[in-house]
Amino acid sequence: MGSVDWDSRLFDSLIPLPDGTSYNAYLIEGSEKTVLLDTVDPPMADELMAQLEGIPRIDYVVSHHAEQDHSGTIPRVLARYPDAKLISTPKAKAMLIDFLQIPGESFITVEDGETLSLGDKTLKFIYAPWVHWPETMVTYLEEDKILFSCDFFGSHIATSDLLVNDEGRVYEAAKRYFAEIMMPFRCVIKKNLEKLAPYDIEMIAPGHGQIFPDPAFILDAYRDWILGPPGNMVVLLYVSMHESTKQMVDHLVAALVERGVRVEQFNLAVTDIGKLAMALVDAATIVVGTPTILAGPHPYAAYAVFLANALRPKTRFLSIIGSYGWGGKTVETLAGMIPNLKVEVLEPVLCKGVPLQEAFKALDDLASAISQKHKENDFV
Numbered sequence: 001m002g003s004v005d006w007d008s009r010l011f012d013s014l015i016p017l018p019d020g021t022s023y024n025a026y027l028i029e030g031s032e033k034t035v036l037l038d039t040v041d042p043p044m045a046d047e048l049m050a051q052l053e054g055i056p057r058i059d060y061v062v063s064h065h066a067e068q069d070h071s072g073t074i075p076r077v078l079a080r081y082p083d084a085k086l087i088s089t090p091k092a093k094a095m096l097i098d099f100l101q102i103p104g105e106s107f108i109t110v111e112d113g114e115t116l117s118l119g120d121k122t123l124k125f126i127y128a129p130w131v132h133w134p135e136t137m138v139t140y141l142e143e144d145k146i147l148f149s150c151d152f153f154g155s156h157i158a159t160s161d162l163l164v165n166d167e168g169r170v171y172e173a174a175k176r177y178f179a180e181i182m183m184p185f186r187c188v189i190k191k192n193l194e195k196l197a198p199y200d201i202e203m204i205a206p207g208h209g210q211i212f213p214d215p216a217f218i219l220d221a222y223r224d225w226i227l228g229p230p231g232n233m234v235v236l237l238y239v240s241m242h243e244s245t246k247q248m249v250d251h252l253v254a255a256l257v258e259r260g261v262r263v264e265q266f267n268l269a270v271t272d273i274g275k276l277a278m279a280l281v282d283a284a285t286i287v288v289g290t291p292t293i294l295a296g297p298h299p300y301a302a303y304a305v306f307l308a309n310a311l312r313p314k315t316r317f318l319s320i321i322g323s324y325g326w327g328g329k330t331v332e333t334l335a336g337m338i339p340n341l342k343v344e345v346l347e348p349v350l351c352k353g354v355p356l357q358e359a360f361k362a363l364d365d366l367a368s369a370i371s372q373k374h375k376e377n378d379f380v
């Protein structure tokens, strides 16, 4: 059940949705009880309510995650099925009361590992905190070996195909999704992956995007994004006002490529921040290119660095390049914005006005230093 959202292009007023998304709900009819797992974003509520028209009784509604896109339609579902109980973690209960004013007596809270019999089917609730809020859990349907994972393993894709049929497309969308909301919590998510390891999972049914009939594909991808070392790659995020910083960027990119280092370059005046987040999953080094304006970094550069700091990628090195007119505190300002990044800062290259031979030589040296650091760490 649920809704395919073909038209949305921005989530949380922040995250680009180039391929739309879907809000997946699942109805499980056991021999004795019927349960609805999650709902849809409130603007799509009519669609879910129409799908429920032929369903005379729902005994339980499960909220895996209190965010609106999964739980926002629960009040309408409970109004239609007043005898239904709402199942959640205790933390989710508190949030759902705060966000949706659902009465406390509607809830049954479950412990980690608790089971619920639907007659011939058994649901096991598994806490999975920080995917990507603290209250999240997933549900394992024991008889059918299906994991209902909500945001975990999700991807923002609108499609009429229920099952994954193009792994390349889903890999990219799932990686983008991981980068945007999961990456900051990857240490906890690693523990959640370990917790799921003993389960025999034949299918993963997430809350966004397509269902995985071959879960190994997405489980392997998550392990790689979380546990794998960064690649021999630089993410170069930059903005330029009068081409001086751009000349420096072009020179550095050529110097890095010459030394065998891959580069993903993002012009912050036009970039898709989701694509930038995705590149950060693998980047060993971040280079920020910015002119100095109003005595500090360009606001686009500050925005991107703020975002990178919040996303906490496994990046190991960082540097700053750019042109200034007469002075300023660009390096100090940016350096003060990255407390979450466990990076070694490599010698910045700032030049006054247009870059000349000395600046280009310093950029060559920076490229050599980056290449050397990547080699020393066996990043490939």
Ligand code: FEO
Binding pocket: 065, 067, 069, 070, 132, 151, 207, 208
């Ligand atoms: Fe898809 Fe965190 O909501």
